[in-house]
Amino acid sequence: SRASATGPRFNRIRTVSSSQFMTKTNRLVILRHGESDFNIENKFCGWHDAPLSDFGVQEALTVAIPALSQSQLEFDVVYSSVLSRSRQTAELILSKLNCAYVPIKEDWRLCERHYGNLTGCRKRTVADRYGEEQVQAWRRGYDCVPPFIEESNRYFYTICSNPIFDDVPRGEFPLAESLHMCVDRVKPVWKEVRREVLKGSRVLMCVHGTVARALVQHIEGISNEAIEKVNIPNCVPRVYEFDLSTGGLVGAAINLGDQEYIRRKTAQVAAIGD
Numbered sequence: 187s188r189a190s191a192t193g194p195r196f197n198r199i200r201t202v203s204s205s206q207f208m209t210k211t212n213r214l215v216i217l218r219h220g221e222s223d224f225n226i227e228n229k230f231c232g233w234h235d236a237p238l239s240d241f242g243v244q245e246a247l248t249v250a251i252p253a254l255s256q257s258q259l260e261f262d263v264v265y266s267s268v269l270s271r272s273r274q275t276a277e278l279i280l281s282k283l284n285c286a287y288v289p290i291k292e293d294w295r296l297c298e299r300h301y302g303n304l305t306g307c308r309k310r311t312v313a314d315r316y317g318e319e320q321v322q323a324w325r326r327g328y329d330c331v332p333p334f335i336e337e338s339n340r341y342f343y344t345i346c347s348n349p350i351f352d353d354v355p356r357g358e359f360p361l362a363e364s365l366h367m368c369v370d371r372v373k374p375v376w377k378e379v380r381r382e383v384l385k386g387s388r389v390l391m392c393v394h395g396t397v398a399r400a401l402v403q404h405i406e407g408i409s410n411e412a413i414e415k416v417n418i419p420n421c422v423p424r425v426y427e428f429d430l431s432t433g434g435l436v437g438a439a440i441n442l443g444d445q446e447y448i449r450r451k452t453a454q455v456a457a458i459g460d
């Protein structure tokens with residue numbers, strides 16, 4: 187059977203003993219996709235559909251997959267955005283974990299925040315023009331909405347005519363989004379996933395930097411100020427454990443993998459870069 191081929195499943199519903207009670211728990215994994223062509227070039231990406239770079243593919247293979255398989259994590263369903271970098275990472279992971287049959291549920295509401303008219307710009311070029319403080323406010327400020335995308339932006343038409351966004355309801359297609367707006371659009375998907383997790387389904391959410399931060403805020407209930415300081419590196423699985431009877435978190439989030447590597451990559455994501 188698959189279970190005997192892979193050994194005991196780490197993220198099967200578990201029974202954890204606390205001081206006097208036994209608690210049934212289930213885990214959820216959140217993962218940011220591998221590096222995209224735009225991450226490598228240090229460009230704002232948002233709703234532009236940049237594919238994984240060769241390095242991003244390697245990152246999925248050498249960072250995400252070993253971390254998941256060493257912890258014997260397996261999945262019943264994967265949630266992804268409609269953007270290629272998230273879907274491609276999900277497919278790579280499922281195929282390498284020998285479970286390509288697991289369904290991938292794509293949802294436009296899990297897309298990266300729309301970076302407005304910054305889309306396609308190099309972060310360093312924007313910092314040279316507007317200052318690092320303004321760039322960090324646009325990148326991390328909870329309520330800071332970047333300038334709306336304009337028709338003159340070379341990605342305007344490729345984004346607004348991309349059929350992957352056909353499910354976006356009329357009137358909800360953004361011109362730019364803050365982290366706060368992203369937190370709000372992710373909320374209904376998070377509610378659905380939470381119900382599935384509490385029913386015992388093993389879920390992987392293969393998403394984007396800002397969406398992962400939105401999920402962290404929903405899950406951990408941290409303040410708007412605290413979430414501005416959270417940065418999510420590519421391909422590092424972040425594992426949460428939930429108490430199935432109370433729905434509450436058991437312990438803190440765990441980032442799987444080499445902790446020194448994770449610290450270095452997190453610092454790189456926080457920085458504006460060259």
Ligand SMILES: O=C(OP(=O)(O)O)[C@H](O)COP(=O)(O)O
Pocket residue numbers: 218222225229230231232298301325393394395396455
């Ligand atoms: O598209 C983006 O995020 P993604 O690579 O997670 O999809 C952003 O451009 C990441 O840049 P940021 O870290 O300045 O928010």
